[in-house]
Amino acid sequence: MENKKRSFRQSILKSGKSILRALPLIIGVVLLMGLFRIYIPVVSIKNLFKGNILIDTLTGALAGSIFAGHSSTSYIMCGELYKDGISLFAILAFIIAWDTIGLTQMPVEISYFGKKFTITRNILCFIFSILVAAAVTLTLNIL
Amino acid sequence: MKKKKIAELRNRFIFLGITVIITVTMILIDSEKTISALKYSTRILLKILPILIIVLVIMTLVDYFLKKDKISNLLGIKSGIKGFSIAAFSGIISHGPIFAWYPMLNDLRKSGMSIGLVAVFLYTRAIKLPLIPLLLLYFGWKFVLIWFFYMILVSFLLGKIMDITI
Numbered sequence: 001m002e003n004k005k006r007s008f009r010q011s012i013l014k015s016g017k018s019i020l021r022a023l024p025l026i027i028g029v030v031l032l033m034g035l036f037r038i039y040i041p042v043v044s045i046k047n048l049f050k051g052n053i054l055i056d057t058l059t060g061a062l063a064g065s066i067f068a069g070h071s072s073t074s075y076i077m078c079g080e081l082y083k084d085g086i087s088l089f090a091i092l093a094f095i096i097a098w099d100t101i102g103l104t105q106m107p108v109e110i111s112y113f114g115k116k117f118t119i120t121r122n123i124l125c126f127i128f129s130i131l132v133a134a135a136v137t138l139t140l141n142i143l
Numbered sequence: 144m145k146k147k148k149i150a151e152l153r154n155r156f157i158f159l160g161i162t163v164i165i166t167v168t169m170i171l172i173d174s175e176k177t178i179s180a181l182k183y184s185t186r187i188l189l190k191i192l193p194i195l196i197i198v199l200v201i202m203t204l205v206d207y208f209l210k211k212d213k214i215s216n217l218l219g220i221k222s223g224i225k226g227f228s229i230a231a232f233s234g235i236i237s238h239g240p241i242f243a244w245y246p247m248l249n250d251l252r253k254s255g256m257s258i259g260l261v262a263v264f265l266y267t268r269a270i271k272l273p274l275i276p277l278l279l280l281y282f283g284w285k286f287v288l289i290w291f292f293y294m295i296l297v298s299f300l301l302g303k304i305m306d307i308t309i
Contacts, residue, residue: 008207015202018246019195024155026191028162029242034184035169038176075274079281088282092290099269105242107158111151112245113252113261117309121262124301132293139289 025108032104040066045077045094049086056090061129064097065122074098088140092133100125187240194239202247215255220306222257230260231298234267241268259306266298 045063049056067074078091101122102109109118169177205214218226237244248261270291278287 008203011203011206012199014206015199015250018202018250019199021152021155022242022246024152024159025245026195026242027188028155028159029240030184030187030191031162031166031181033187034180034182035166035177037183038180039169075277075281079277082281096269096294099271100266102241105240108242108245111155111158112249113258117258117261117305120308121265121301121305124304125266128297128301132290132297135293136286136290139293140286143285143289 022108025111029105029108036067036104046081046084046086049081049090053087053089056087057093057130057133060090060092060094060133061097061126064094064099064129065101065126066103067098088137089133092136093129096129096132097126100129191240191243194243197238198243198247202250205247205251209254211254214251218251218256218260220257220259222260226257226260227263227299227302230256230263230302231267231295234264234298235270235272237264237268241265244268257302257306258309259302259304262305263298263302266301267294270294 045067048059048063050059064074074095078095082088082091106118106122109121166177166181169180209217216222217229222229244264248256248264252258252261275287278290
């Protein structure tokens with residue numbers, strides 16, 4: 001029992017040190033997120049869509065990759081954009097890219113998992129955001 | 144190993160230093176907007192703190208109860224559908240900003256978690272259970288089911304591709 005207690009304390013200390021080492025990165029990313037959020041406001045996205053499905057989908061995916069913050073606001077906004085007639089392709093690509101790609105957290109991701117992982121994952125997620133948007137929209141039209 | 148950790152920590156403080164310099168520069172350019180940005184950042188930081196505590200608890204429990212070979216068995220490259228299910232489910236139920244989970248994923252990675260399953264966890268975080276009612280409201284149940292299916296399918300593909308390429 002005494003040995004297990006010391007081992008548990010060691011586990012807490014080890015995990016605590018990991019979190020503490022992450023703090024400079026976390027604070028840095030949070031600062032960047034705040035700047036992105038205010039200087040690149042999400043409300044401006046409606047102006048980006050021009051009515052061309054292909055270009056709007058690409059635009060949606062690019063915009064989603066850049067915008068920062070909690071995606072709940074994007075869900076509400078996208079719902080309203082959909083009501084306004086923006087294509088589901090574009091809206092979906094935007095939401096998926098927002099949730100799977102992160103420009104602001106790339107430095108942190110690189111720090112933990114390396115450049116190759118981070119760049120490959122984000123590029124694949126960008127491609128997949130467009131493919132999933134297309135797949136969902138086309139499947140919905142068929143069913 | 145110690146030199147590598149010191150270099151890593153130094154780079155992290157350099158990153159923080161750069162973001163602080165950028166923030167100070169933006170204050171000089173537009174103080175009102177930048178202060179709004181700082182207020183937003185503070186709100187995010189306060190939201191992250193409980194998540195970091197949860198991550199700390201999970202990391203401690205995993206480190207205490209699961210040995211490396213067990214983690215390798217559950218989440219290693221040969222863990223198959225079992226490993227994928229654990230990673231995908233954990234990603235779906237995880238909460239808070241993505242970077243709060245990096246320390247835990249890094250520790251699991253060092254203990255044998257496959258890089259593909261790290262990618263699966265990060266991807267399935269896009270399936271946000273608390274926001275499903277919003278999707279149902281705007282797009283309907285058919286949309287939600289189809290979207291969920293494709294997100295899971297793609298996360299599986301992504302995991303496989305990452306395991307092969309990295």
